[in-house]
Amino acid sequence: MTSLPRRPSMTDVADRAGVSYQTVSRVLNDPHRVKPATRERVQAAIEELGFTRNRAARALRTTRSRIIGVLTDGSSLYGPATTLSAVEAAAHEAGYTTLLASVGPHGASGERTGRELLESGADGIIVIAPHEGMVPALEAIARTTPIVSVTAGAPAIPGATMVTVDQARGARSVVEHLAEAGCRSVVHLQGPPSWFDARGRRAGFVEAVDQLGLDAEITEPGDWSPGSGARIAEALLRGPLPDAVFAANDHMALGLLHVLHARGVRVPEQVAVVGFDDISGAAYFTPSLSTVRQPFDRLGQAAVARLISGLGPAPEEAAPAAAPSGLAADLAPELIVRRSSSLTAPATTDEPPVS
Amino acid sequence: MTSLPRRPSMTDVADRAGVSYQTVSRVLNDPHRVKPATRERVQAAIEELGFTRNRAARALRTTRSRIIGVLTDGSSLYGPATTLSAVEAAAHEAGYTTLLASVGPHGASGERTGRELLESGADGIIVIAPHEGMVPALEAIARTTPIVSVTAGAPAIPGATMVTVDQARGARSVVEHLAEAGCRSVVHLQGPPSWFDARGRRAGFVEAVDQLGLDAEITEPGDWSPGSGARIAEALLRGPLPDAVFAANDHMALGLLHVLHARGVRVPEQVAVVGFDDISGAAYFTPSLSTVRQPFDRLGQAAVARLISGLGPAPEEAAPAAAPSGLAADLAPELIVRRSSSLTAPATTDEPPVS
DNA sequence: GGAATCGATGTGAACGTTGACACTCGGAGA
DNA sequence: TCTCCGAGTGTCAACGTTCACATCGATTCC
Known part of the structure; x- marks a missing residue:
């Protein structure tokens, strides 16, 4: 009914x-x-008025948001x-707030999103899961704001640091695991090549099968979705x-x-299957899915740490573009062997706690 | 190496x-x-300098962030x-930026998060998937900022509007679907009761089985994870x-x-199974899972629309707490029948495009 | 032809905060 | 006694923007 009251300012607290x-x-x-004595009086006044600092004014005065x-x-x-969730948590921990901007299906074009992120005055930018659509946005941003990219392979962005798995x-x-298990022919059901992560996985696959001398084949690209996996599987069969x-x-x-099961192909007896990500539930697929677990939590933490260390305590003396030491910090992913690629694996394996 | 240049201001553009x-x-x-003619000169200068408005200064002056x-x-x-993704997209569409704050496992306590959200000067708050841990944060915020809650059942928050599924x-x-399919005894594998959504699902279940006169049982609560589902299933068996x-x-x-399969219980022949959410992949479970699809996209859009309409065009004349018309806007979820509860359903059903 | 009007632009003030500096007061050292 | 010092506090200016008003030349109208 009535308009909300104006937020109390420092002057209000001071008067009181x-x-x-x-x-x-x-x-x-x-x-x-x-x-x-004074401090306590002031704190009491703050409490009574429900005063909180105006971040806009602070940001304006200090030039750091x-x-x-x-x-x-x-x-x-x-x-x-x-990763987003982990970044948010780590940023919060470090006293930073997280501003979200999307490029892609829902979100707007890279250009516009980049400009908006700039306007918002973020002290630094973390880019999660970049694909090619993001590059223009990043180039615009990199001119004035330090960037940490959370996926490798976005080489076009000068000055961006990387923290990757x-x-x-x-x-x-x-591939090594499959070879050890006796597989001689391996197919890679590849992801969308516009995603740098998908390219990395494919490159690692190619390298390993070459080295081990396996029979290899790469399918047409999927779009990360189960549906695309099923479609490609049909073709494969x-x-x-x-x-x-x-x-x-x-x-x-x-x-x-799903398709293999429907066609009566037994996994892993006839075909071994391995995925990537260790999503929630992978351990409970039928059969329980071997996969590669990525340390998203540490990834988010590392990205925030890297960004903040580049930001430095004082705005003037910092040299944000030159983040500490090497340009890329790689975290190791972890192979999780479950039933879908090993008859000796227990039918059910634990998965990490919900996060 | 060198510090990044100061962002250009309107004065810089003006001079140029x-x-x-x-x-x-x-x-x-x-x-x-x-x-x-002047406009073009100014626009050229903006372009050359890469000027973007300083949001902090705008927010300070206009009192709207x-x-x-x-x-x-x-x-x-x-x-x-x-939902978050949908909210971000809708907010972006409406010219708003999204600030993220978490309460819970990773995130900090409700109190602190609430204060921070306040400090940040958000024009309004959208609460996604509230559970009891959030209530304190919300109470602090509601004093000065309009809130839209995206889940029903958080009755303690005065002035908060709800947009829910x-x-x-x-x-x-x-339950009705199961009854129609001839099931006489139904068990509800309930979610964590601290989540308002879980309570809502349980309440609907109880109401329906009562009304239809089915044999019903409710298990101990799970924590949303597949592991908890498996654990409770073991007990059930x-x-x-x-x-x-x-x-x-x-x-x-x-x-x-997973557990039913491991024990050789056939679904749906011996036990029908239905879930809730229609997560990506549900159509490809073994068997393909019947579930209830929630219109998260529309939910996010509705929440943003509701919040913004309450915000009003001008800061003074708006009466944010009193959002338009009814307090709750309910969207309808949609039952998706797949193989896990119906032998006549096709083995594989389409799922919505990735989002 | 002079006043009223309008279109285009400039000037001053303010938003709430912080950093630099100035002041006041009591006590210590000369 | 006078100066110096420091602890505690206050005043001024500025961050970059927008709003309200002032200015100024060129019309228009009677």
């Missing part, structure tokens, strides 16, 4: 406590410099969503069965498993 | 274009009021993640089999399916 606004500011920023912008694709795919390494570990299939992610693997 | 800062402002806010705060649980569960209705449609099981969400249903 009988001090100047500067003293209020000091109580908030440097409490031990003000006499305990304490906001981290997160640029992501518009989807809610497992990897990006999980080594996709190729994950793919190699899958028209030819001779390979010993193993490595799907670009768990969802595509699920589609594949 | 040989006009006053006010003219620059007008070019941005009210272009047709400035002479075309054009930021929507989103409060969510710290997880990346399917429903919340999908009717969980009870979804649960009822499941120690007793006589019911005709059907209604799981609180698809993940728990997946755990259940």
Whole structure:
């Protein structure tokens, strides 16, 4: 009914406590410099009025917003969503707030999103799961704001630091595992090539099969969805069965498993299947799915740490573009062997707690 | 190496274009009021300098940040993640930016998060998937900022509007479907009771089984995870089999399916199974899972629309707490019948496009 | 032809905060 | 006693923008 009251300002608090606004500011920023008695009066006034600092005014004055912008694709795919969650938590921990911007299906074009992220005055940007559609947005941003990219392979962005999970390494570990299990022919059900992660997985696959001398084949690209996995699996079944299939992610693997089951192909006896991501539920597929788990939590934390260290404590003296040491920090993914690629694996394996 | 240059301001643009800062402002806010020739000069200068408006200064001056705060649980569960994505897209569409804050596993306590969301000066708050842990944060916020809650059942928050998917209705449609299919005894594998959505589903279940006179049982609560679903399923199998099981969400249903399969219980022949959410992949479970699809996209859009309409065009004249008309806007969930509860359903059903 | 009008632009003030500096007061050292 | 110091507090200016009003030349109208 009635309009909400104006937010109280430092002046309001100061009046109530009988001090100047500067003293209020000091109580908030440097409490031990003000006499305990005064401090308590001010704190009481803050409490009574429900005062909170106006972030816009602070940002204006200090030129630092304490906001981290997160640029992501518009989807809610497992990897990006999980990473986002971890980034948010880590940023929060470090006293930063997270601003969300999307490029892609839902979200607007890269250009516009980039401009908006800039306007918002984020101190730094973290890019999650970049694909090619994001590059223009990033180029615009990089001119004035430090960027940390959470996926490798976006080489066009100058000045961007990377914190990544080594996709190729994950793919190699899958192929090695399959070879060890006796598979001689392996098919890679590849992901959308516009995604840098998909390229990394494919590259690791190619490298490993070459090195191990396996019979290899790569299908047409899927779009990460179970449906695409199923579709490609149908096509695959028209030819001779390979010993193993490595799907670009768990969802595509699920589609594949579904089709194999429907056609009476036994997994892993006739075909071994491995996915990528270790999504929630992979351990409970039929059969329980071997996959590559990515440390999304540590990834998010590392990205935030990297970004903040580049930001430096004082705005002037920092040299954000030159983040500490090497340009890329790679985290290792972890192969999780379950029933879908190993008869000796327990029928059910634990999965990590919900996150 | 060198510090990034200071962001250009309107004054910089004005100098370059040989006009006053006010003219620059007008070019941005009210272009047709400035002479075309001048306008073009200013626009050129903007382009050359890569100028973008400083949002902090705007927010300070106008007292409107054009930021929507989103409060969510710290997880990346399917429903919340999908809704978040939709909210971001809708907010972006409406010219708002999305600020993310979490309460829960990762995120900090409700109190602190609430204060931070307030400080950030969001024009309004959207709460996704509230559970009890959020209530304190919300109470603090509601004093000065309009709130739209995206889940029903958070009655403690005065002044909060709700935009929801009717969980009870979804649960009822499941029970009705099962009854029609001839099931006489139904077990509900319930979700965590601290979540308002879980309560809604359970309430709908109870109501429907009462009304239809079915044999009903409710298990101990799960935690949304497949693991919890599997654990509860193990316990369930120690007793006589019911005709059907209604799981609180698809993940728990997946755990259940896994255990049933391992024990050689045939679905749906011996036990029908229905989940809730229609997560990506549900159509490709073994068997393909009947479930209740929630219109998360429309939900996000509706929440943003509701919030913005309450915000009003001008800050003074708006009466945000009193959002238009009824307090709750319920969207209808949609029952999707697949193989797990119906022998006549096709083995594979389409699912919606990735989002 | 002079006043009223309008279109185009400039000037001043303010939003709420912080950093630099100035002031006041009591006590310590000369 | 006078100066110096520091602890505690206050005043001023500025961040970049927008709003309200002022200005100025060129019309238009009677």
